[in-house]
Amino acid sequence: MQSEKVVIVVGGDLTDVAALVRRYATSHRMVGADRGALKLAELLPHFDAAIGDFDSVTPSEMEDIKKKSLVCRVLPAQKDETDTEAAIAYAIEMFNPEEIILLGAFGGRLDHLMSNLWLAFHPLVKQMTGKVSLMDRHNTLRFYLPGNYVLKKEEGKKYLSFIGMTPIKELKLTGVAYPLNGKDYEYPIALVSNEFKDTEMTFSFGSGLLAVIQSSDKRE
Amino acid sequence: MQSEKVVIVVGGDLTDVAALVRRYATSHRMVGADRGALKLAELLPHFDAAIGDFDSVTPSEMEDIKKKSLVCRVLPAQKDETDTEAAIAYAIEMFNPEEIILLGAFGGRLDHLMSNLWLAFHPLVKQMTGKVSLMDRHNTLRFYLPGNYVLKKEEGKKYLSFIGMTPIKELKLTGVAYPLNGKDYEYPIALVSNEFKDTEMTFSFGSGLLAVIQSSDKRE
Secondary structure (H helix, E strand, O other), X not given: OOOOEEEEEOOOOOOOHHHHXXXXXXXXEEEEEOHHHHHHHHHOOOEEEEEEOOOOOOHHHHHHHHHHEEEEEEOOOOOXXXXXXXXXXXXXXXXXXXXXXXXXXXXXXXXXXXXXXXHHHOHHHHOOOOOEEXXXXXXXXXXXXXXXXXXXXXXXXXXXXXXXXXXXXXXXXXXXXXXXXXXXXXXXXXXXXXXXXXXXXXEEEOEOXXXXXXXXXXXX | OOOOEEEEEOOOOOOOHHHXXXXXXXXXXXXXXXXXXXXXXXXXXXXXXEEEOOOOOOHHHHHHHHHHEEEEEEOOOOOOOOHHHHHHHHHHHHHOOOEXXXXXXXXXXXXXXXXXXXXXXXXXXXXXXXXXXXXXXXXXXXXXXXEEEEEEOOOOOOEEEEXXXXXXXXXXXXXXXXXXXXXXXXXXXXXXXXXXXXXXXXXXXXXXXXXXXXXXXXXX
């Protein structure tokens, strides 16, 4: 099965999503989860899939979503998985993705933001670690399982943060302002505001689940 | 030692902090961490303590902070703990707090927001679970260790979310739209958008670390 790149737009803070949708619309499959599908219907003539319970969408908005999405799956409002989880499951099933970028996952309600960060622990996403990014204009967040990685600096992103989602063993950071040589953390820690020394850095760790964020200040 | 109530203002999104500072200024000790101290200096004639490295504060702003704070501790910029952790440690040492409210912990940079949420795992905060709130106009978040709790509905907060910071065993929820009767979660989960059925609800769990959020939509 061919491996493709997928963008999933979810229904958080959608204020700066348009520029990123336009950047990826020609190279990536475009999937909208719930109100994220409405945003895709606003921005694009057609998109690959709309998935959600759509319980906060008006009938005329729903018409528009149906007209512009190649596949539209309406889920029951009462269900065990979130619309975002359903959209990720769909993307994995249909597109065997080499990359999934989630847009609209930050901002909005704090509980929704935490729910999106907690995707890291979801078995579906965990099998995709390193390939899943949560992105807005000022932040790119990726999840990693133990291993060795090379990370390239994204343009305009000054800060580099390493956030243990669990205890982390043997964390090594090289090519950064504050390197580490195999440090253990007994409980989840947020190591914020490190910086690239050049255009790439390497990191590795032996156990746990790690989030890495490249970010810029909002005023930048 | 007398037990007091403490507000700590930290340097995240400070746009809606003023109303909350005014609400608590007469009943609570007021402590500012780094740029949070600058905000307190703007809002109050005097406050209890300013703590931070203050490396993003101008000399004249620093003068103002020193003039209005009863205690001012300037920390080295390179240190192992964050300004917020140092302010919490100070509050615990000086005021033996029965309650600590953190303001300005949300918004701002995503890595800083996660760093504030990760306070849950910090040994200092963990010993204070149930007594520490992170608050803005739309959200109140509290951390809990295993036990039985009664939670009162805050005015205007429609949504109630239970977010496991770890795996959670035997989670029971009563008095809510979606009750649970002792459910186990093998990995951290975000149960969002539950609702109070009346003005209070009860919850309990047997193991893990739980965040509970009362929230409203931002447009409300």
